[in-house]
Amino acid sequence: MPTVDVTKVASFLNLDERRIQQLVKEGMPREARGQYDPIKCAGWYIRYLQNALEKKAVPTLDGGFVGEREERVRLLRADADLREMELAKERGLLVALPDVERTLSDLVQTTKARILAIPPRLAPELVGETQRTMIQAKLERACVEALAYLAKVVPENANSPITPERAQ
Numbered sequence: 001m002p003t004v005d006v007t008k009v010a011s012f013l014n015l016d017e018r019r020i021q022q023l024v025k026e027g028m029p030r031e032a033r034g035q036y037d038p039i040k041c042a043g044w045y046i047r048y049l050q051n052a053l054e055k056k057a058v059p060t061l062d063g064g065f066v067g068e069r070e071e072r073v074r075l076l077r078a079d080a081d082l083r084e085m086e087l088a089k090e091r092g093l094l095v096a097l098p099d100v101e102r103t104l105s106d107l108v109q110t111t112k113a114r115i116l117a118i119p120p121r122l123a124p125e126l127v128g129e130t131q132r133t134m135i136q137a138k139l140e141r142a143c144v145e146a147l148a149y150l151a152k153v154v155p156e157n158a159n160s161p162i163t164p165e166r167a168q
Contacts, residue, residue: 003035012038013045023048107150114146 010017024030026048029040088094122142129135 003031003037005034006036009036009038009041013042111150114150115143118142118146 004012006017006020010020013020015023020028020036023045028036028044028048030036085094118139122138125138126135129138
């Protein structure tokens with residue numbers, strides 16, 4: 001039988017040329033570079049598909065096989081993971097990323113507002129103060145009060161966003 005090129009073999013087997021090249025690497029016969037005997041190739045491809053059916057496997061695009069059982073197990077695991085995530089969400093153990101980002105952003109804004117409020121509030125108390133230790137003590141006390149307030153606000157409102165208006 002005369003040999004044909006890869007395009008005709010691909011058309012004959014209803015495959016694309018790249019798939020023919022992959023099958024050659026797996027053992028499909030070829031007569032010479034780019035030359036194939038269509039009868040030998042068809043016989044080899046039929047045996048290849050029969051072997052895949054015996055394994056209850058489906059050939060993948062990359063040339064491998066995926067077994068029916070393995071595919072079912074993969075789908076069952078994915079379904080179980082989705083159900084676990086839904087259950088965790090209902091129990092309040094799973095938090096949506098946008099909610100976390102919003103709450104964290106609000107916390108940062110509240111912290112910034114509390115810390116930036118220290119200088120204007122403390123400035124009148126520090127006017128005329130000459131002792132470094134007294135100035136430092138008043139500043140430290142104001143910082144500790146601001147941080148204590150923030151520490152108190154977070155646990156009480158852990159499930160709701162903290163807004164700068166509520167924190168002040």
